Amino acid sequence: MKALTILKYQWKDLLRGKWIVGYGLIYLLIADAMIRFGNAGPKAMLSISNIMLLLIPLVGMIYGALYLYQSREFTELLLAQPIDRPSLFWGLFGGLAIPLALAFALGTAIPMIYTGMIVTANLQSILLILMLGIALTLLFTGLGFWFGLKFFEDRVKGLGFALVSWLFLAVLYDGLILLAVFAFGDYPIEKPMLALALANPIDLARITVLLEFDISALMGYTGAVFNRFFGSMLGISVALSCLMLWLGIPLWRSQRQFEKKDF
Amino acid sequence: MKLITKIPLILVGLLLIAPLSYAAQITVSKDGEITSIQQGIDQAQPGDTVLVKEGRYVEYDIRINKRITLLGEGEAIIDGDNQGFVVVVEADSTVIKDIEVHNSKAGFMDDYAGIEVDGAHNVRIEGVRLVDNFFGIYLAKSQGTVLKNNHITASRQRETNSGNGIHLWYTKDVEILDNYVAGHRDGLYFEFVEGAFIAGNESENNIRYGIHFMYSDNCRYERNTFRDNGGGVAVMYTSNVEIVDNHFADNWGSSAYGMLLKEINRSQVTGNTFTNNSVGLYMEASSRNNVEGNQFNQNGWAVQLMANSTDNEFHKNNFVANSFEVSTNSRMNYSNNFDKNYWSQYEGYDLNRDGVGDVPHRPVRLFSILVEKQPQSLLLLRSLLVDLLDAAEKFMPVLTPETLLDSKPQMEPVL
Numbered sequence A: 001m002k003a004l005t006i007l008k009y010q011w012k013d014l015l016r017g018k019w020i021v022g023y024g025l026i027y028l029l030i031a032d033a034m035i036r037f038g039n040a041g042p043k044a045m046l047s048i049s050n051i052m053l054l055l056i057p058l059v060g061m062i063y064g065a066l067y068l069y070q071s072r073e074f075t076e077l078l079l080a081q082p083i084d085r086p087s088l089f090w091g092l093f094g095g096l097a098i099p100l101a102l103a104f105a106l107g108t109a110i111p112m113i114y115t116g117m118i119v120t121a122n123l124q125s126i127l128l129i130l131m132l133g134i135a136l137t138l139l140f141t142g143l144g145f146w147f148g149l150k151f152f153e154d155r156v157k158g159l160g161f162a163l164v165s166w167l168f169l170a171v172l173y174d175g176l177i178l179l180a181v182f183a184f185g186d187y188p189i190e191k192p193m194l195a196l197a198l199a200n201p202i203d204l205a206r207i208t209v210l211l212e213f214d215i216s217a218l219m220g221y222t223g224a225v226f227n228r229f230f231g232s233m234l235g236i237s238v239a240l241s242c243l244m245l246w247l248g249i250p251l252w253r254s255q256r257q258f259e260k261k262d263f
Numbered sequence B: 001m002k003l004i005t006k007i008p009l010i011l012v013g014l015l016l017i018a019p020l021s022y023a024a025q026i027t028v029s030k031d032g033e034i035t036s037i038q039q040g041i042d043q044a045q046p047g048d049t050v051l052v053k054e055g056r057y058v059e060y061d062i063r064i065n066k067r068i069t070l071l072g073e074g075e076a077i078i079d080g081d082n083q084g085f086v087v088v089v090e091a092d093s094t095v096i097k098d099i100e101v102h103n104s105k106a107g108f109m110d111d112y113a114g115i116e117v118d119g120a121h122n123v124r125i126e127g128v129r130l131v132d133n134f135f136g137i138y139l140a141k142s143q144g145t146v147l148k149n150n151h152i153t154a155s156r157q158r159e160t161n162s163g164n165g166i167h168l169w170y171t172k173d174v175e176i177l178d179n180y181v182a183g184h185r186d187g188l189y190f191e192f193v194e195g196a197f198i199a200g201n202e203s204e205n206n207i208r209y210g211i212h213f214m215y216s217d218n219c220r221y222e223r224n225t226f227r228d229n230g231g232g233v234a235v236m237y238t239s240n241v242e243i244v245d246n247h248f249a250d251n252w253g254s255s256a257y258g259m260l261l262k263e264i265n266r267s268q269v270t271g272n273t274f275t276n277n278s279v280g281l282y283m284e285a286s287s288r289n290n291v292e293g294n295q296f297n298q299n300g301w302a303v304q305l306m307a308n309s310t311d312n313e314f315h316k317n318n319f320v321a322n323s324f325e326v327s328t329n330s331r332m333n334y335s336n337n338f339d340k341n342y343w344s345q346y347e348g349y350d351l352n353r354d355g356v357g358d359v360p361h362r363p364v365r366l367f368s369i370l371v372e373k374q375p376q377s378l379l380l381l382r383s384l385l386v387d388l389l390d391a392a393e394k395f396m397p398v399l400t401p402e403t404l405l406d407s408k409p410q411m412e413p414v415l
Helices: A002-017 A019-037 A042-070 A072-079 A085-114 A123-150 A155-184 A190-198 A201-213 A224-230 A233-260 B003-021 B037-043 B366-373 B375-380 B384-395
Strands: B025-028 B049-052 B055-058 B062-064 B069-072 B076-079 B087-089 B095-097 B100-102 B113-118 B124-126 B129-131 B135-140 B146-148 B151-153 B166-172 B175-177 B180-182 B188-194 B197-199 B202-204 B209-214 B220-222 B225-227 B232-239 B242-244 B247-249 B257-265 B268-270 B273-275 B279-284 B290-292 B295-297 B301-305 B313-315 B318-320 B324-327 B337-339
Touching (some): A019 A085, A042 A072, A042 A085, A042 A123, A042 A201, A072 A085, A085 A123, A123 A155, A123 A201, A123 A233, A155 A201, A155 B375, A190 A201, A190 A233, A190 B375, A201 A233, A224 A233, B025 B037, B100 B113, B209 B225, B247 B257, B324 B366, B366 B375
Parallel strands (some): B025 B049, B049 B069, B055 B076, B062 B087, B069 B095, B076 B100, B095 B124, B113 B135, B124 B146, B146 B175, B151 B180, B166 B188, B175 B197, B188 B209, B197 B220, B209 B232, B220 B242, B225 B247, B232 B257, B242 B268, B247 B273, B257 B279, B268 B290, B279 B301, B290 B313, B295 B318, B301 B324, B313 B337
16 A cells, blocks of 8 residues: 555656656657558558557666656655555556556557547557557566666666667667578578567567567468467467566566665 | 231230240159159250259259259258269250259269259359359350359368369350359369359358469459458469459468469459458569559558569559568569559658659568568568668668659559
């Protein structure tokens, strides 16, 4: 319950800061524009999901770290109170991650509602995008927290790590996969490739989007491994459980760190 | 002339016409005098109607060797009991209507069929329900035959023990209208057919192709639906086909095509929709075709245009939300012309607001070439890295065909 109280204060603080509203407005504008230009069809959904895959990890990680630095005094003040550390941690995390997730969800959902897209488009796709966005927000805010706590004294290092790891996960990682494909293309590398892709949360989210929107292209691939993976519930369930792992591990690590930390 | 003098003439006239217009009806029923259909046919005179009452008649190799009408009433089922052909039509102008034909034999030596028309012309098969036959309706060397409103299904699982739903071989001027075919090897199969008209049919869930079409010039097929067939639709070695307003959907697989065109020349592909196929339209060694006013939605590859295809015109098509818009297997493009299409992946602008994009659109992405070389890289679709590579390639084409572009991309969908 203490975590909830902290969470409430955090929300007030965030809303006073106004920037969270701005973050939501960005999604609102993008979604509105995409739906207008994409004729409310699957094209709009694809563009929204592309933006989501790009923006959420970046904002989540940077702001996760930044927020810890900003609210250092607040945290230290609360630590002086009779509050156990796990409650404080979850309060801080929830106080940031949940409003971020809501800003995304509302920002994307509202244009879909007032343009009527929610009725005309495939509801399953809409829900998938919203859920994926929320999961990604929680995941990357968690990662940001982890970096923030690890380099609590050295802000530049923490932020730098967040930025570089975003660049790595979003771009360089896929470059490495592409290199591996062209270097070892003659060997049966589908399984290692899938494993590699599942090891990166951005790729994981991207593959889930592919499963929803590009299944007809994926089924065009000749290899049985991909077909079995993508053509069944197996693909979705493996992707989801990997996503859960990615959500759990950074949070668990950062909670441990938060508990042991000498502030 | 007075009316009174006309009356005898009219009477005489009527007497003369009567034997011609009057056709006897022979009734076959389970509890009547005639219990076998073959017996009924044997007793009929040319022009008679053989009416089959409700019931299941286990009979095979029924031969119709004179011009009769075979008519079913209620649920009249002819069951071939997996013994041979069920009905064989050998007489011109035979009509088969409203009857059910089940369970022909399956075999490798003969093309057993529910209804076989061999060398008979102007046959009409209408409202017939064919269930679990090896071949459904088999037309050989027939002219002017009409197949209408038939419902043809089979549930055999393998290509080897399944025949085609509607099979045409050496036929001329046949009309195939509003039939439904599912679960056969090929839904419709055409070989050496001239001038067929195929409209309003639905062919789905067949093991191989929805329609398999070879050496059949001057045919027209329109308003048909081909859905979820193993290999989609294949049209090959033919000139002058008109493919209009058809619907190709949900054909998934590594060799599944909405429609595959191989060595097709001077043909029209207009007004069709290609939705949710692994490959919408595949063209190989096809020349001088006109692809216009089609809708390509959410296909893996909207168009795969092999470099041995030349002089094809792609006008005013819509390409919406496909994973790949056009892919090809070479840097060369031999006079295939894309013009005034709408591409949802177009990223240009329209400053003078005339509805035409100011910069040309290059529908062949670099990534589609990477996938062509290393199919595994498909997993990187929609990655930021791939988008960056594509963007770089668009500025300066190095690997993609330089002349394959739409110089007048539309800003709004054209249909």
